[in-house]
Amino acid sequence: MNEDRKDNNRDKMMRIAIDLIASRGYKSVTTLEIATAAGLSEKTLFRNFGSKQNLLEAAFGRFHYKEEMSRIFSERLVGELHADLLLISRNYHEIMNRNRKMILIGLKEAENLPGFLENTSEHPRQLMAFLTEYFKRMNVEGKLIETNAELQAFSFISMNYGIFLSDLVEGTRFPGLSLDAVIEESVRTFVRALTP
Numbered sequence: 001m002n003e004d005r006k007d008n009n010r011d012k013m014m015r016i017a018i019d020l021i022a023s024r025g026y027k028s029v030t031t032l033e034i035a036t037a038a039g040l041s042e043k044t045l046f047r048n049f050g051s052k053q054n055l056l057e058a059a060f061g062r063f064h065y066k067e068e069m070s071r072i073f074s075e076r077l078v079g080e081l082h083a084d085l086l087l088i089s090r091n092y093h094e095i096m097n098r099n100r101k102m103i104l105i106g107l108k109e110a111e112n113l114p115g116f117l118e119n120t121s122e123h124p125r126q127l128m129a130f131l132t133e134y135f136k137r138m139n140v141e142g143k144l145i146e147t148n149a150e151l152q153a154f155s156f157i158s159m160n161y162g163i164f165l166s167d168l169v170e171g172t173r174f175p176g177l178s179l180d181a182v183i184e185e186s187v188r189t190f191v192r193a194l195t196p
Contacts, residue, residue, distance in 0.1 A: 010048050013038045014059035021056065022101035026109040031055075053113055060102060064123045065095040073130045081143055082191045084134070089160055089183045092127075096164045103168065124161075128153045135194075145196050152194065159186055 016037045020029045031052050035045040049055040072091055077084045096103060110116055131153035138144035163182055 006048075009038065009040055009044065010058070011062070013040065013045055013048065013055060014062055017052070017055050018059055018063075018101050018105065021105050021109070026052075026056070026105070026112045053116065056105070056113070057116065060106070061122070063099055063102060065092065065099075066123045066126050068095055069123075069127050069130060073134065077134070079138070079141070079143070081138060081195060082187065085156070085187045085191060086184065088131075088156075089187055090180075092160050093164060093179060093183060100168065103164075107168075124157060128157055131156055142196065144194050147194065156190060159190065 013034060017029070017034045020034060020037065029052070031045050032042045034052070034055070035042040038045075045055065049058055068091065069088075072088060076087060106116070128150070132150045135144055135147070135149035135152050139146060139149065160183075163179075163186065167179065
């Protein structure tokens with residue numbers, strides 16, 4: 001089997017696993033069901049992932065935000081606090097909303113998956129590292145007040161994660177507020193506090 005086809009089969013199994021587990025729960029879905037829904041054998045699933053938990057962890061690794069955020073920080077930031085944080089926030093929410101089912105699985109199924117949260121926390125840790133370095137660089141350039149860059153990175157991530165969680169279950173966002181308006185105002189407040 002060529003590498004492209006193998007990668008496509010892996011992606012297909014990961015997406016199907018996310019859909020099935022999100023709708024029925026981790027314990028209710030079997031590896032045979034996942035493989036069958038993907039049009040593959042259970043043997044292929046085990047050869048690629050080894051277990052259902054490994055499959056789910058691979059899906060988190062593949063579809064979460066680490067790679068996309070890495071590209072944003074290395075290629076798209078312009079060195080202007082408001083524009084950069086707005087770009088980061090909007091992309092964060094786009095990625096998180098695209099992966100709503102996966103996030104819900106992580107929140108609901110953590111007790112059924114030993115070590116799962118530790119294995120999937122690589123994404124927020126990486127985002128925090130990117131933001132910490134960004135804030136340090138902006139301070140050196142005189143574009144950010146003297147502050148604890150790591151603490152500010154944590155605060156910024158927490159703010160965005162809280163906004164995301166407030167709308168995780170459909171229809172629970174505060175009435176009359178658009179996501180973009182909330183992001184814009186939150187970033188504006190954050191920037192105002194950190195600008196010299």
